[in-house]
Amino acid sequence: xxxxxxxxxxxxxxxxxxxxxxxxxxxxxxxxxxxxxxxxxxxxxxxxxxxxxxxxxxxxxxxxxxxxxxxxxxxxxxxxxxxxxxxxxxxxxxxxxxxxxxxxxxxxxxxxxxxxxxxxxxxxxxxxxxxxxxxxxxxxxxxxxxxxxxxxxxxxxxxxxxxxxxxxxxxxxxxxxxxxxxxxxxxxxxxxxxxxxxxxxxxxxxxxxxxxxxxxx
Amino acid sequence: xxxxxxxxxxxxxxxxxxxxxxxxxxxxxxxxxxxxxxxxxxxxxxxxxxxxxxxxxxxxxxxxxxxxxxxxxxxxxxxxxxxxxxxxxxxxxxxxxxxxxxxxxxxxxxxxxxxxxxxxxxxxxxxxxxxxxxxxxxxxxxxxxxxxxxxxxxxxxxxxxxxxxxxxxxxxxxxxxxxxxxxxxxxxxxxxxxxxxxxxxxxxxxxxxxxxxxxxxxxxxxxxxxxxxxxxxxxxxxxxxxxxxxxxxxxxxxxxxxxxxxxxxxxxxxxxxxxxxxxxxxxxxxxxxxxxxxxxxxxxxxxxxxxxxxxxxxxxxxxxxxxxxxxxxxxxxxxxxxxxxxxxxxxxxxxxxxxxxxxxxxxxxxxxxxxxxxxxxxxxxxxxxxxxx
Numbered sequence: 001x002x003x004x005x006x007x008x009x010x011x012x013x014x015x016x017x018x019x020x021x022x023x024x025x026x027x028x029x030x031x032x033x034x035x036x037x038x039x040x041x042x043x044x045x046x047x048x049x050x051x052x053x054x055x056x057x058x059x060x061x062x063x064x065x066x067x068x069x070x071x072x073x074x075x076x077x078x079x080x081x082x083x084x085x086x087x088x089x090x091x092x093x094x095x096x097x098x099x100x101x102x103x104x105x106x107x108x109x110x111x112x113x114x115x116x117x118x119x120x121x122x123x124x125x126x127x128x129x130x131x132x133x134x135x136x137x138x139x140x141x142x143x144x145x146x147x148x149x150x151x152x153x154x155x156x157x158x159x160x161x162x163x164x165x166x167x168x169x170x171x172x173x174x175x176x177x178x179x180x181x182x183x184x185x186x187x188x189x190x191x192x193x194x195x196x197x198x199x200x201x202x203x204x205x206x207x208x209x210x211x212x213x214x215x216x217x
Numbered sequence: 218x219x220x221x222x223x224x225x226x227x228x229x230x231x232x233x234x235x236x237x238x239x240x241x242x243x244x245x246x247x248x249x250x251x252x253x254x255x256x257x258x259x260x261x262x263x264x265x266x267x268x269x270x271x272x273x274x275x276x277x278x279x280x281x282x283x284x285x286x287x288x289x290x291x292x293x294x295x296x297x298x299x300x301x302x303x304x305x306x307x308x309x310x311x312x313x314x315x316x317x318x319x320x321x322x323x324x325x326x327x328x329x330x331x332x333x334x335x336x337x338x339x340x341x342x343x344x345x346x347x348x349x350x351x352x353x354x355x356x357x358x359x360x361x362x363x364x365x366x367x368x369x370x371x372x373x374x375x376x377x378x379x380x381x382x383x384x385x386x387x388x389x390x391x392x393x394x395x396x397x398x399x400x401x402x403x404x405x406x407x408x409x410x411x412x413x414x415x416x417x418x419x420x421x422x423x424x425x426x427x428x429x430x431x432x433x434x435x436x437x438x439x440x441x442x443x444x445x446x447x448x449x450x451x452x453x454x455x456x457x458x459x460x461x462x463x464x465x466x467x468x469x470x471x472x473x474x475x476x477x478x479x480x481x482x483x484x485x486x487x488x489x490x491x492x493x494x495x496x497x498x499x500x501x502x503x504x505x506x507x508x509x510x511x512x513x514x515x516x517x518x519x520x521x522x523x524x525x526x527x528x529x530x531x532x533x534x535x536x537x538x539x540x541x542x543x544x545x546x547x548x549x550x551x552x553x554x555x556x557x558x559x560x561x562x563x564x565x566x567x568x569x570x571x572x573x574x575x576x577x578x579x580x581x582x583x584x585x586x587x588x589x590x591x592x593x594x595x596x597x598x599x600x601x602x603x604x605x606x
Contacts, residue, residue: 105346
């Protein structure tokens, strides 16, 4: 048994080094037995661990396997913690409406982004695949989400992203949401061309962009 | 020189009389081009064969596909292939599981469930969304293995008569003769889906070792007869993998080294023992971080080298020299624009790579539907000028 700081640091390292699920669960239980506030376990332990995984991914030390496994470790830990959150409330970093545009039914990249956005503290409203532009508008109005994430794999469907942006303008809510594009066919130049706020070339970059946006607000 | 001799020269790092040129087309691209003036009647391949049902003893003209390659003057990767069936036997029966006005859900022949648009213009080019996979855990893998018996006589054609096939492979000159196999990442991702397969290296490494070891055994034993019969009449092994995304490989070098490398080596050693030493990997995405290991595995050819995934043939050539022959790397996005963008893409790469050797020009993936017929013709005409020494 170590100090609170040491224990939280162990959680960071366990996630960062991708150790097994049993180890992370034990550390979470130990932290709970030491009465470390759940919010602190999540913010100072789990999320810092995940941030470290993200950095390793960006530095080509980790790849897709590692990214996916870290997210499953995080989910295993949250499964223990979330039911215990009675009085404490995790402050949401912000809300993201997410979906693959109309005509496109690809979702692997979108789902990885969703998983990381959730474990990073965002509320995610995932509308699924082949989403009509109107559905995005409705959900943004309903949830007051600050971020809209649009995904498309194909060069044949990325133009739908432009349709959604036009619709946001028409509804007078373009300045209320930041639009983030993702997917294989998307480039930063394309995002600029169609009036999106940014394009992410991978899930980790996408999360970093979203974090920056909510911090700026 | 024949097209085959040209390809063989290039992949053996010798200078041919002119560069060969290889392409692959999506069928949907050809269908779209048919509406844009592509003379489909000139490229349709019809052969007489015994009526398909087999209940009529009569030869009947049957559409076997399209040959756009001769029309444009390029070669297909898949001209003369070793006829070995490496899929599940028996196949799952392809059938519709669910449908509504918009979507259709089907059980594929490999046992996955795929959802796709019912009436989209390019239904297969746009690739389906996979919603379920046949292998989820050890139990379902054991069950699936029953369909992967290398000794099943149905893996070879009914007319597998060795001397006949030796002659066919000797005679073919339209392109290279090819043995197409599926790699260790490709097969796992196909049976389990990318997320489940990728996570399993951490969740249950022993299971992954077992799966991959079996795939090595299955691959070698399935192709054994063909390889030992045809030997170096097979010009190239085409190893499908698709183990990377735009950012980088789906698996880390560490996983590649631990789980894949020893098994690749076993297969490449077996091929080399049989005088087959041109082994090419097909992987989309950014494979740069794995190149040293890929080469150590015994693979010495790469296609398609996607430019949008940061792959650069000149950089690879300069770093690895003749450790790899390279095919592709002409940016599909620039070529499809035509005009100056297309010319710039070719001018900036083909003359340099032609001099460095061991390079065959090709679009950096299959020719996709955004390429118009006119723009492809323009590209073909311009590229052909660069093929001559």
